[in-house]
Amino acid sequence: MPTDAATQPSAPSSAAADPVPPMFRPFTLRGLIIPNRVVLSPMCMYSAVDGTVGDFQLVHLGSRAYGGAGLVMTEMTNVRADGRISPGCAGLWKPEHVAPWKRVVDFVRAQTASRIGIQLAHAGRKGSVPVAWDRSTRGLGAGGWEIIAPSAIRFSDDSPMPREMTIDDIAAITACFAQSARWALEAGFDLIELHMGHGYLLSSFMSPLANRRTDGYGGSIEARMRFPLEVFRAVRAVWPEERPISARISAIDWEKGGNTIEDGIAMSQMLFDAGVDIVDVSSGNVTSERRPDLPGLFQTPFSEAIRKATGKPTMTVGNIKSAEEVNAIIAEGRADLCCLARWHLYDPYFVRHAAHAQGMDPDWPKQYLNVRRMLAQA
Numbered sequence: 001m002p003t004d005a006a007t008q009p010s011a012p013s014s015a016a017a018d019p020v021p022p023m024f025r026p027f028t029l030r031g032l033i034i035p036n037r038v039v040l041s042p043m044c045m046y047s048a049v050d051g052t053v054g055d056f057q058l059v060h061l062g063s064r065a066y067g068g069a070g071l072v073m074t075e076m077t078n079v080r081a082d083g084r085i086s087p088g089c090a091g092l093w094k095p096e097h098v099a100p101w102k103r104v105v106d107f108v109r110a111q112t113a114s115r116i117g118i119q120l121a122h123a124g125r126k127g128s129v130p131v132a133w134d135r136s137t138r139g140l141g142a143g144g145w146e147i148i149a150p151s152a153i154r155f156s157d158d159s160p161m162p163r164e165m166t167i168d169d170i171a172a173i174t175a176c177f178a179q180s181a182r183w184a185l186e187a188g189f190d191l192i193e194l195h196m197g198h199g200y201l202l203s204s205f206m207s208p209l210a211n212r213r214t215d216g217y218g219g220s221i222e223a224r225m226r227f228p229l230e231v232f233r234a235v236r237a238v239w240p241e242e243r244p245i246s247a248r249i250s251a252i253d254w255e256k257g258g259n260t261i262e263d264g265i266a267m268s269q270m271l272f273d274a275g276v277d278i279v280d281v282s283s284g285n286v287t288s289e290r291r292p293d294l295p296g297l298f299q300t301p302f303s304e305a306i307r308k309a310t311g312k313p314t315m316t317v318g319n320i321k322s323a324e325e326v327n328a329i330i331a332e333g334r335a336d337l338c339c340l341a342r343w344h345l346y347d348p349y350f351v352r353h354a355a356h357a358q359g360m361d362p363d364w365p366k367q368y369l370n371v372r373r374m375l376a377q378a
Ligand SMILES: Cc1cc2nc3c(=O)[nH]c(=O)nc-3n(C[C@H](O)[C@H](O)[C@H](O)COP(=O)(O)O)c2cc1C
Pocket: 041, 042, 043, 044, 045, 075, 076, 119, 195, 197, 198, 248, 282, 317, 318, 319, 320, 339, 340, 341, 342, 343
């Protein structure tokens, strides 16, 4: 069982006395010890074949693990073939998907100190579109599939029209998330993140802009949270007690009539009350309005607000690209973990570079130990 101490955010004051820079202090969630505070944020790579991952994901995720990220998150990995964004999206909807994922997990665990989590998702009304580099929201034509949503409302004017989900659909998708979680366990993942953000299926239930249901799964915030919480409970029931579950949310919708930070705090509290271990705080992308392109740590105030209001751990994400930012966010108690997405594409070795700059000597892979002497002379 997790102790309260393991799941409560640490006080910023205790951090000040520690000679280890904040970004290199391990973080515990249930039985999982993450060796530092930097996370490879989930990023769709659109390079799977029929949902099956391969050499690309091994090298892409493996190199960020060699690079020192404390937690490497997979891209959004879909619980059904028709729950993908595009034909190139990764999956965990059939037993054949397990071994290729296990190859990635085994590599990361055997060769590096990083821990590895999988983001489970269903794309909902944002599905059935081409891969990112061929993107239009116009759909795939004959190659597409039926998409589903809380209500028959398109993501954007030129998106495919989704079918409103029935109660049977809700039960079926919930069961798919649980089955994918069982397969994630077989593959050996340390953590599951449920994608409840960015307008994908679970997120679209949470937002009043996408959810107009009147059947107990829409309306009040409690009703809009019902399906995401059912999915969480189904996954929690099959996921081992000592392994944590996180939830990525869009804390605010950035749009009139949508969720505000007060809603973001209320949704997070419901997730924590149900047993979610950490909320990964993103925002927007719920409608085609997406979100404003703001500079700086524009989403960290949402993480900070949720962490302070609930007293529970959060991850922050958005425009983080320096060790100084990570150290300040952790030291000031604005989040417990910092997710870097695009900066990790630029610098897979971000954490090792930051460690050297701060006089830390991280565990080097045995194959790379000779670099130590060179660094000492640098
Ligand atoms: C290429 C790309 C793919 C992404 N795919 C996902 C995804 O699969 N799941 C997710 O939650 N967020 C996804 N995101 C959002 C990132 O995880 C992150 O929240 C966002 O890029 C902001 O962080 P950054 O400023 O460090 O890039 C993606 C972002 C990029 C750039």
